[in-house]
Amino acid sequence: METVRRQLEPAVTGHTIVRASVTDALVVAPRTPAWFRNHIKGESISAVDRRGKYLVFRLDSGRWLVIHLRMTGVLTYVGNSNAEVSRRHLRMTLHLDNGAQMTFHDQRRFGKALIVEPAEQAGFWRHMGPEPLQRSFNARALQQIIEGKKRPVKSLLLDQSAIAGIGNIYADEALFEARIHPLRPAESLSAQEAADLSQSIKKTLRKAISHEGSSIDTYRTASGGRGRFQETFRVHRREGEPCPVCGGAVTKIKVGGRGTYFCPRCQR
DNA sequence: CAAAGAACCTGGCGGC
DNA sequence: TGCCGCCAGGTTCTTT
Numbered sequence A: 001m002e003t004v005r006r007q008l009e010p011a012v013t014g015h016t017i018v019r020a021s022v023t024d025a026l027v028v029a030p031r032t033p034a035w036f037r038n039h040i041k042g043e044s045i046s047a048v049d050r051r052g053k054y055l056v057f058r059l060d061s062g063r064w065l066v067i068h069l070r071m072t073g074v075l076t077y078v079g080n081s082n083a084e085v086s087r088r089h090l091r092m093t094l095h096l097d098n099g100a101q102m103t104f105h106d107q108r109r110f111g112k113a114l115i116v117e118p119a120e121q122a123g124f125w126r127h128m129g130p131e132p133l134q135r136s137f138n139a140r141a142l143q144q145i146i147e148g149k150k151r152p153v154k155s156l157l158l159d160q161s162a163i164a165g166i167g168n169i170y171a172d173e174a175l176f177e178a179r180i181h182p183l184r185p186a187e188s189l190s191a192q193e194a195a196d197l198s199q200s201i202k203k204t205l206r207k208a209i210s211h212e213g214s215s216i217d218t219y220r221t222a223s224g225g226r227g228r229f230q231e232t233f234r235v236h237r238r239e240g241e242p243c244p245v246c247g248g249a250v251t252k253i254k255v256g257g258r259g260t261y262f263c264p265r266c267q268r
Numbered sequence B: 001c002a003a004a005g006a007a008c009c010t011g012g013c014g015g016c
Numbered sequence C: 001t002g003c004c005g006c007c008a009g010g011t012t013c014t015t016t
Helices: A002-012 A033-040 A118-124 A139-146 A153-158 A168-178 A191-210
Strands: A016-022 A043-051 A054-059 A064-068 A073-078 A090-096 A101-106 A112-116 A251-255 A258-262
Touching: A002 A043, A002 A054, A002 A073, A016 A033, A033 A112, A064 A073, A064 A118, A112 A118, A139 A153, A139 A191, A153 A168, A153 A258, A168 A191, A168 A258
Parallel strands: none
Antiparallel strands: A016 A043, A016 A090, A043 A054, A054 A064, A064 A112, A073 A101, A090 A101, A251 A258
């Protein structure tokens, strides 16, 4: 999402959404396409922010347009108005005043676009944990988060109300980097391990952003390109392959219902 | 309250 | 080839 945000920000900031075309009502549910169209029409974008995995378009009226891509959403900036846009899985198109479009494709239809009124904004993030790339997210902050939590540390990393923005790929890679077993009860981590993990989370996310995200299947950047972080995965989706550190086989288990990859020799 | 599991969707893949 | 179950970058609701 940070890659998408970085590409969209310079392209759409200062532009006005002249029209929205909603081709799948589920994207704007529980609102109707007509409601959404009427509320977004004529709005200018003053900034593009991100909170966790949510993209936030700040609008001149004070409203926010908030988009979440979930598993298979793809948000693309199409600058050339003559460009061919695939209709397959196309859910929504936002037409801008410069002739460009933002298109929202989504195979599994989990993605959401919603408008948040100013009065709702203060409470909108109340279930969202801290941003791991902020300086304040340090060893001490992570220690407080894991304190008293008996569940597997990986489940905690994926819990957006504990820490914002960590997905399944990045949880696996960060735990490998910190040499921590994904099933360890969160509260069992030592102070040193918590410090290591907080740094591994930052390192993993920064590296993923520098590679423009992970294009395993449907994910694309806002310009339609592929991310390259998947080329550097050390354990995620590498079941049976040798661990890059010890050479032992990468193992796959289920943690909190999610496929989880780790090295049982390196991660304790 | 914490934690586990099902539900929400579509499509690709492997097994039979 | 066809059908079936399983799996997938996530969140939310229900149940325990």
